[in-house]
Amino acid sequence: MVDMSVSIGKLTLQNPVMPGSGTFAEGMAKVIDLNGLGAIVTKTITSDLREGNTPPRVAELRNSTLFSIGIPSKGPEHYLEELVPFYRNYTPPLVASISANTVEEFGELAARLSVPGVAAIEANISCPNLKKDGQAFGMDPQATEAVIKAMKRNTDLQVWAKLSPNVGSIAVIARAAEQGGADALVSSNAILAMAIDIESHQPKVANLMGGITGSATKPILLRMAYQAAQAVSIPVIGCGGIATAEDAIEYLLAGCTAVQVGTANFISTSAMPRVIDDLQAYCVRRGITRIRDLVGAMKVHEAKLLEARAGL
């Protein structure tokens, strides 16, 4: 038997697979057994009610998608009255994703959601900071640290920081989040991208830019997750382009403790159960008894200096 469990701080997950925020909802309970998941992560909410971006909100790309949803939000009330009770019917820990316009609002919303039935709060810091020229919190180490600190002051739950990939150095932001007291990092959110219809000359999503997600982005986001994991000593949860166990294994080898599956859920609702089964099968085939032994097990190539080759 393979021990599939992994630990995020004091939280033990029965397996390392969970959905990415915004790519999962209650509808999934009509299709798969939610109790098989490592955790459940819900779509980001804000304190205010929001409708989100103008449609069209999606364009198909090669092996990927361009989504521009915005953060439509029904607010914390709806979350506490509808979603928390709904997911209380299932065993995996519930992770609430939040966003806000200011550091203080992040703290307040974290406090508001600190109820039984919620295990951790994920900070989506890819949204624009209203107090700093609209630059995303997650592009600025100070803002990142401040957000996480404000949340930690306001809740006893775990706080996860979901990093933005639209940065020059993800290591700097990762360290800032760790400094702020984050219990784990999620690396990462979607990469900013665009596409133009060459017949209409219009952008393919009304909002002009959106996030590119899905398989095509994996090599880039895997690199970012690796850099984040190298930079900190808290667990990193890998996210980006994961659709198969092979993808998940790459993230584990690169140093991630767990993984989030996003767009793949849209393509196949059995993506997560299949990743879990196939991870187990891989471990069995390779004689790995504890999946956590894969974490960070990448073997770098020996540096073979060209000069040294002369001796061979």
Added chain:
Amino acid sequence: MVDMSVSIGKLTLQNPVMPGSGTFAEGMAKVIDLNGLGAIVTKTITSDLREGNTPPRVAELRNSTLFSIGIPSKGPEHYLEELVPFYRNYTPPLVASISANTVEEFGELAARLSVPGVAAIEANISCPNLKKDGQAFGMDPQATEAVIKAMKRNTDLQVWAKLSPNVGSIAVIARAAEQGGADALVSSNAILAMAIDIESHQPKVANLMGGITGSATKPILLRMAYQAAQAVSIPVIGCGGIATAEDAIEYLLAGCTAVQVGTANFISTSAMPRVIDDLQAYCVRRGITRIRDLVGAMKVHEAKLLEARAGL
């Protein structure tokens, strides 16, 4: 007839299509008519002789490739004695790409290559700055400006700055390059990425990380080129994932004056001639008489506020 010419400052190109540095070499002359190209850009050279990275240097990804070549360089002597005379047999302007370890070396190498037969010098600033902890010049606005300034002081040729996409805000770097006196920008170089073989647990390229190039990256690099073009008033040359005329048109619509074709040259040596022919056919079909009329012609969606819909 379609006027296919575009201008980069005082330099007129017969059409907007040229190869990306490092994805073209003399061998191409045995396959296609080089005189059909808008310009010829050669592989980056450095002053010192370099062998480049340990193999394996390439891995195939979905709709993309991971290359980790380093900058093998035979130095300026070889460039002046072999390449400049070789390309003098062809009519398109020759653009020499250079890199260096310090700001001063960039200036010296630019001076060295300012010979008849060279029309412009492209600064590959994605390489690590030896005087600044090895962070790439192109990730730092001050270093970018300093490099371009040093080159402009040392040459009368056009200086193009090839931006790195591995930054939080490409607009900041674009403006720094313009500030330094760049005649044009190339947006952009390859995105840092990685891939791991799940059987051997080794990275797929020996150098661990490489640049992901090819079709899959287009939506990201198109966004970067758009942001760069929005930020400056000098011409921007789009680069990243261009394989067809449709791809090139997206870059033109986003505000690029010309385009560079990279990895597509490896997949089909007729990629550039085909892009040129198909661009022309598109213009004919759409009744566009001057290709430069496409530059920046993207039409953004009207902002339809949700509230305004109530009236409809």
Added chain:
Amino acid sequence: MTNSVPIPLQPAPSTAASSCGGHCADFTIAENLCQVLSNAWVNAEYKHLVLKAPPIALAVLPGQFFHLNCPPSGNDVPYLRRPMSLYRVSPQDCTIEFLYKVQGAGTRGLATLEPGATLDAFGPVGQGFTLPPQARHVLVLARGVGLATMAPLAQHAVQRGARVTAILSARSPALVMSEQYLRSVGADVIVVHDQDGSSDIAHIEKLVRERHAQLPFDLLTTCGSNRFLLALQRLGQELDVPAQVALEQLMGCALGMCFACVRPFRKSPGSETMSYRRVCWDGPVFDAQETVTW
């Protein structure tokens, strides 16, 4: 529309709770592995796909749809699934059917499917048409592929004892699809077309008023175009009959998760407050008076 009931075409499939830890009963949507029975051209642009489907798929209701995992073909590699309305379900034969227009990567891939091939049809999903109890007369107004969506409603309404008047609009009489099929399920079919101007919206409204005078409609339905939507909004208010419209939007998940497929709606008929709703989950069938043109 209180007092209305969603249409059950047949009882939900009974699933043995024991085989799945007691959760099966909750699973009403699935990635149904279906077998292609036929996939023939109807005319130059449309194909008719018949699939042998497992029980969960057969519980589909009129107006619901499936999200099809279109196969790659040549250089076409569809990444997302493609939504396709139920055209016909036959629980006895264990078949579901689709009528689709071949236009892009996904439908080109669908078009390559040969009998015997497997197609993964995710569903059934969405909120279908809601037939008022004891409905006696239903209007179905459709053009082009819209028919695919409306056909199961016509069949079902007839089965439930209602009369169905189907007005089929097309560019020319030759391009009308499914006229025979609708007649065979017992609908009164009126064909209107552009060549003789009978498809003119004023003429269509006149036809509806005439039929309503003969036997009052309990439900007006249409799908797709803004023109038909506006007509039904007018007629619904004028005749005081509920009107429902099936809408389309580009989709990501088809399971209410991604919020890509939204369109703007009035919070309630006549309200000035607008809100986005998900076509895949809150629809694709909506109250016409809450729907706005786009």
Added chain:
Amino acid sequence: MTNSVPIPLQPAPSTAASSCGGHCADFTIAENLCQVLSNAWVNAEYKHLVLKAPPIALAVLPGQFFHLNCPPSGNDVPYLRRPMSLYRVSPQDCTIEFLYKVQGAGTRGLATLEPGATLDAFGPVGQGFTLPPQARHVLVLARGVGLATMAPLAQHAVQRGARVTAILSARSPALVMSEQYLRSVGADVIVVHDQDGSSDIAHIEKLVRERHAQLPFDLLTTCGSNRFLLALQRLGQELDVPAQVALEQLMGCALGMCFACVRPFRKSPGSETMSYRRVCWDGPVFDAQETVTW
């Protein structure tokens, strides 16, 4: 190896300069649109592909290769081309042939090609074998698919009047490929295999010394494995005969542009100074004494 001449299998195709603005004559490499004549299994793992090819392709020399645009098949969508050595060229029949092992996305795609299909074969590229003038005896040592690369050299050397001794190594006699073909082109074929231990490297070296004693070799050639490379380096020095080896490396462009396909080489035989060379452009055939194991 001064005095050596690259092998011309036939004169370069004469191209009318007028039709291409005077540049045609320089175009010695092309994306050759070839027609598949046959593509049959040779054994459980290998297929033999015969293509009808245009003139530029027919100018290919032994040891050169083509970069094949392998078609997508199902979920396999090869992005880069795949390098494949010439197995045989027949200028009279306008055919080129390949012998390939089906292993990954690219070769799986190749394997789907039916007669009549079109394959884009880029080439010919690379530096092939260099036969010393008036060569009288050539050794060809190969195992597995290495044969594909060596076969055209054997054929050509025989045509040029040399004797060719081909030592074919395999796991078992049943797995030896192309034995008949090599005999038919006039090579002396010796089969060695693992089952009776005859493929042991010491035994192979002994065979080579014996044959050399009978008729001195002017050229020793092999491809692929480190074991054979080391043997040829030893034998070449001991017998003072030039040795050439055909190498492989993962490729990007196959046109000397990307520098992905490098391997380390001594600057000259015996030198301690190492330098990378491109397998696609500087090779794939190299002087064995400059080659190092990897």
